[in-house]
Amino acid sequence: MTRRAALSALAVPVLAHAGLGAVLLALAVLVGVTIGEVALPLGLVGDLLAVKLLGAERALDPIDAGILWSYRLPRTLVAAACGAGLALSGVVLQALVRNALADPYLLGVSAGAGAGAVAVTLLGLGGGAIGLSAGAFGGAASAFLIVALLAKAAGGGPAQLVLAGIAGSQLFNALTSFFIAKSANAEQARGLMFWLLGNLSGVRWPDVSLALPVVGLGFLVCLAHVRPLDAFSFGSGAAASLGIAVRRVQLVLIAAVTLMTATLVSLVGSIGFVGLVIPHAMRFLVGPRHARLIPASALAGAVFLIAADIASRVLIPGQVVPIGVVTALVGAPGFALILIRNRRRS
Amino acid sequence: MPILPLIHRRTLRVALMAAPLVATLPALAQTAYPLHLSNCGVDLTFEAAPQSVVSVGQAATEILYALDLGDRVLGTSVWFSSVLPQFEAVNASVPRLADNDPSFESVVSLRPGLVAVQYEWHIGPQGIVATREQFADLGIPTYTLPSDCVGKDNSTGSDGTRLDLYSMDSLYQGIEELAQIFDVPERGTAMVAALREREAAAIAAAEALALEDASAVFWFSSAEMDIDPYVAGQGGAPAYMMQALGLRNVVESNEEWPVVAWETIARANPSVIVLARMDRRRFEADDIERKLEFLRTDPVASQMEAVREGRIVILDAHGMDPSIRNIDALETLSAALAGFDLQ
Amino acid sequence: MRIEAQNLGWREIVQGVSCEIRPGETFGLVGPNGSGKSTLLRLLAGLMPRAAGEVRLDGVPLAQLSRRQIAQRVALVEQFADTGEALSVRDAVELGRTPWLSPLSPFGPEDTQIVERALAAVGMEEMAARAWATLSGGERQRVHIARALAQEPRVLILDEPTNHLDIHHQLALLGLVAGLPVTVVMALHDLNQAMMCDRLGVMSEGRMVACGPPAEVLTTDTLARIFRVRAQPMIDPSDGSTLFRFLPMEPSP
Numbered sequence: 001m002t003r004r005a006a007l008s009a010l011a012v013p014v015l016a017h018a019g020l021g022a023v024l025l026a027l028a029v030l031v032g033v034t035i036g037e038v039a040l041p042l043g044l045v046g047d048l049l050a051v052k053l054l055g056a057e058r059a060l061d062p063i064d065a066g067i068l069w070s071y072r073l074p075r076t077l078v079a080a081a082c083g084a085g086l087a088l089s090g091v092v093l094q095a096l097v098r099n100a101l102a103d104p105y106l107l108g109v110s111a112g113a114g115a116g117a118v119a120v121t122l123l124g125l126g127g128g129a130i131g132l133s134a135g136a137f138g139g140a141a142s143a144f145l146i147v148a149l150l151a152k153a154a155g156g157g158p159a160q161l162v163l164a165g166i167a168g169s170q171l172f173n174a175l176t177s178f179f180i181a182k183s184a185n186a187e188q189a190r191g192l193m194f195w196l197l198g199n200l201s202g203v204r205w206p207d208v209s210l211a212l213p214v215v216g217l218g219f220l221v222c223l224a225h226v227r228p229l230d231a232f233s234f235g236s237g238a239a240a241s242l243g244i245a246v247r248r249v250q251l252v253l254i255a256a257v258t259l260m261t262a263t264l265v266s267l268v269g270s271i272g273f274v275g276l277v278i279p280h281a282m283r284f285l286v287g288p289r290h291a292r293l294i295p296a297s298a299l300a301g302a303v304f305l306i307a308a309d310i311a312s313r314v315l316i317p318g319q320v321v322p323i324g325v326v327t328a329l330v331g332a333p334g335f336a337l338i339l340i341r342n343r344r345r346s
Numbered sequence: 347m348p349i350l351p352l353i354h355r356r357t358l359r360v361a362l363m364a365a366p367l368v369a370t371l372p373a374l375a376q377t378a379y380p381l382h383l384s385n386c387g388v389d390l391t392f393e394a395a396p397q398s399v400v401s402v403g404q405a406a407t408e409i410l411y412a413l414d415l416g417d418r419v420l421g422t423s424v425w426f427s428s429v430l431p432q433f434e435a436v437n438a439s440v441p442r443l444a445d446n447d448p449s450f451e452s453v454v455s456l457r458p459g460l461v462a463v464q465y466e467w468h469i470g471p472q473g474i475v476a477t478r479e480q481f482a483d484l485g486i487p488t489y490t491l492p493s494d495c496v497g498k499d500n501s502t503g504s505d506g507t508r509l510d511l512y513s514m515d516s517l518y519q520g521i522e523e524l525a526q527i528f529d530v531p532e533r534g535t536a537m538v539a540a541l542r543e544r545e546a547a548a549i550a551a552a553e554a555l556a557l558e559d560a561s562a563v564f565w566f567s568s569a570e571m572d573i574d575p576y577v578a579g580q581g582g583a584p585a586y587m588m589q590a591l592g593l594r595n596v597v598e599s600n601e602e603w604p605v606v607a608w609e610t611i612a613r614a615n616p617s618v619i620v621l622a623r624m625d626r627r628r629f630e631a632d633d634i635e636r637k638l639e640f641l642r643t644d645p646v647a648s649q650m651e652a653v654r655e656g657r658i659v660i661l662d663a664h665g666m667d668p669s670i671r672n673i674d675a676l677e678t679l680s681a682a683l684a685g686f687d688l689q
Numbered sequence: 690m691r692i693e694a695q696n697l698g699w700r701e702i703v704q705g706v707s708c709e710i711r712p713g714e715t716f717g718l719v720g721p722n723g724s725g726k727s728t729l730l731r732l733l734a735g736l737m738p739r740a741a742g743e744v745r746l747d748g749v750p751l752a753q754l755s756r757r758q759i760a761q762r763v764a765l766v767e768q769f770a771d772t773g774e775a776l777s778v779r780d781a782v783e784l785g786r787t788p789w790l791s792p793l794s795p796f797g798p799e800d801t802q803i804v805e806r807a808l809a810a811v812g813m814e815e816m817a818a819r820a821w822a823t824l825s826g827g828e829r830q831r832v833h834i835a836r837a838l839a840q841e842p843r844v845l846i847l848d849e850p851t852n853h854l855d856i857h858h859q860l861a862l863l864g865l866v867a868g869l870p871v872t873v874v875m876a877l878h879d880l881n882q883a884m885m886c887d888r889l890g891v892m893s894e895g896r897m898v899a900c901g902p903p904a905e906v907l908t909t910d911t912l913a914r915i916f917r918v919r920a921q922p923m924i925d926p927s928d929g930s931t932l933f934r935f936l937p938m939e940p941s942p
Binding site: 067 | 568569570571572573574605606607608609610612613615628629644645646649650
């Protein structure tokens with residue numbers, strides 16, 4: 001059989017899996033749209049889809065229809081993008097850094113986003129021209145830059161990146177606390193902490209048009225690098241001897257991860273543990289090879305975060321629990337399992 | 347029970363007639379020391395009126411100014427907005443220790459005879475400035491406004507949780523007790539009487555409207571423009587205003603300022619929306635113009651009855667915290683209701 | 690494939706090494722610990738950044754080849770390469786196909802056959818499904834060599850490949866390597882095993898101090914000077930080959 005024949009033989013199962021994934025994702029989105037703080041008539045989703053997609057004429061209550069179309073659908077789509085992006089970032093970093101405990105926030109991205117957001121809101125950085133999200137993105141990107149430079153200065157190994165990430169996170173968390181302490185106006189505890197724990201409630205359609213392309217691009221970049229990622233299994237030296245242009249691949253993948261994480265953090269705040277737990281759970285299910293791990297993690301991350309978002313809305317009736325709290329409630333025990341599994345292995 | 351005060355009052359009147367030239371009225375106008383008070387779970391004893399005071403919390407500061415005790419105030423802290431116009435002159439001569447939380451040492455170093463506290467959040471069991479014991483150890487008594495502890499659990503919820511509906515009585519109690527501590531009880535009584543009168547008038551005006559099934563939401567701010575907003579829960583000062591004026595609060599949480607989804611608020615479709623106006627610019631939504639713009643442009647919020655009918659009331663944010671400004675807010679809201687077509 | 694090294698250097702570790710390795714020969718690299726053997730091997734594989742000098746493969750400078758093109762020609766097995774991933778033996782060997790695959794030419798039946806042959810060559814075909822974490826040190830070394838074989842290189846570079854192996858597998862491996870139709874460059878610890886190579890290079894303090902057939906290079910004088918041992922050459926009467934018995938240097942009088 002020729003390579004081209006092998007390619008077409010491969011296409012059938014790949015398409016079947018992709019189709020299954022799409023169906024699962026669509027189902028999750030449908031459930032996410034249906035469940036929320038207030039109960040809406042069940043037939044509304046069908047009616048709304050008929051009106052929006054098929055141009056049918058139905059009389060819809062403007063508030064009910066608006067809640068579905070303008071609040072819940074974009075929120076669910078961004079939750080999916082966010083879960084997929086964070087899970088992908090986790091997979092890539094764990095492969096590149098060769099550390100089972102690596103996740104996007106390891107790079108100081110979350111701490112940087114928090115400090116950036118606080119700098120903009122409290123110190124009036126940018127004179128009002130910069131919004132909270134833009135401040136968060138700037139903070140996330142600069143935190144990562146600092147962490148990367150520090151890691152390089154310290155020798156550039158995986159362990160150095162982890163340590164530099166810890167140092168960077170501490171620095172930016174301290175900056176956040178400092179800005180808050182310096183803030184000119186008193187107020188009670190209500191405030192930024194809610195946002196820092198992750199919040200999807202402010203998501204609207206413009207956020208979808210930012211999150212989906214960024215995560216889509218990130219997904220394609222990861223998909224194009226499944227073999228290089230596999231080749232990193234035995235370290236970057238082994239990857240190089242297998243023909244991987246190590247520097248370029250590291251640069252492209254880390255840029256993709258930073259872009260995804262910083263964008264997502266700036267949109268919804270920091271949502272921990274998704275990037276850590278989902279990749280490990282998927283390794284357990286589909287194995288360590290990235291050709292399967294990348295799509296599986298993206299799908300699982302998307303579905304997981306939609307589920308976590310639903311849980312955050314219904315856990316306490318009439319009130320929203322920060323989604324970061326929900327993911328941590330699931331993630332912390334998952335994290336513990338990883339630790340125990342790692343000990344058994346070594 | 348009623349007999350003794352009657353006798354007392356009569357004696358007083360007799361005394362008044364008998365000694366028309368006496369400038370002060372000893373029985374009413376002076377505090378009998380030592381003064382024993384039970385204040386937010388702490389027993390206080392004052393042997394004499396404190397000569398000085400540091401205030402932690404704008405509401406406490408403004409009560410002291412209103413009692414004409416500005417010359418005793420050594421320093422102020424925890425400011426939410428500009429001082430009321432009538433106190434600008436006196437406030438200008440008082441050092442401001444901090445816009446926000448003062449440090450324990452900056453308060454102590456002034457050696458105040460009393461620390462007057464608005465929120466237990468600053469000075470209380472988990473106080474971020476200090477606990478009351480820490481001040482007591484140095485011989486500095488602390489007085490917490492009862493409006494932050496009567497019927498309120500400050501250990502849950504980000505701004506505490508109201509167990510009972512807030513009542514102006516707890517604020518009036520604070521005014522009268524502070525007046526007693528500083529040996530000016532008649533000023534406290536007079537101030538409370540005036541506030542009660544205005545409160546009753548505002549309520550009577552709203553009752554005259556005979557509102558049926560009118561509801562409201564108080565939007566304080568939001569951490570981000572489109573994010574779930576901070577709104578007034580059941581039990582705080584806004585809840586008291588709504589109840590007093592015959593409005594139903596569409597928010598059912600008992601927290602002081604819970605976060606509630608716009609979809610919940612929109613679906614509840616309140617007949618009136620009250621917005622907080624503040625100097626603070628921590629969040630985009632602190633700006634009243636941005637709140638109004640959101641209500642006009644958000645695809646769902648703009649569909650609410652209150653927005654479409656223009657039934658939006660703007661109130662001073664600090665008037666939504668327990669303070670003497672509650673009465674100003676109550677009057678503004680009552681007057682606004684009269685202008686709406688709410689039948 | 691012919692390898693020419695000209696004036697190779699990397700920091701203080703390797704300095705001014707020039708040598709030519711002929712097509713198809715098995716070239717051994719010996720020298721005391723820290724003499725620069727591993728670094729020289731990495732230099733030959735083009736893996737050291739900011740290296741001095743030049744390496745040519747069949748006359749083509751390494752610098753003109755992409756990493757992928759180099760990997761299609763040269764395979765390297767380093768010491769101590771480990772993974773925390775739950776890979777199977779087959780997964781690890783399949784990695785060897787990486788330089789030959791692309792999105793348009795995915796892993797196909799030919800690749801499967803190559804992987805099977807590589808597994809069989811190191812006697813690991815029965816253990817293809819075993820998890821990496823359950824393998825012994827020697828088994829891991831054999832999997833690495835199978836991975837390198839799956840790369841179908843024309844130059845195989847091995848860094849102390851007999852480490853961790855029991856004596857049976859040491860001999861089997863050296864026999865396997867000697868029979869491969871490729872150029873082999875390997876660092877060796879055991880000087881008696883080094884005697885089996887076609888030619889040897891002797892490293893000392895970052896320089897190649899001797900290069901040539903084992904019998905010419907490994908003289909008692911060299912062994913005393915470089916390795917600081919007293920070597921007693923002995924002849925195996927069965928085939929007439931030379932073996933060394935090593936004794937500590939006698940203290941200078």
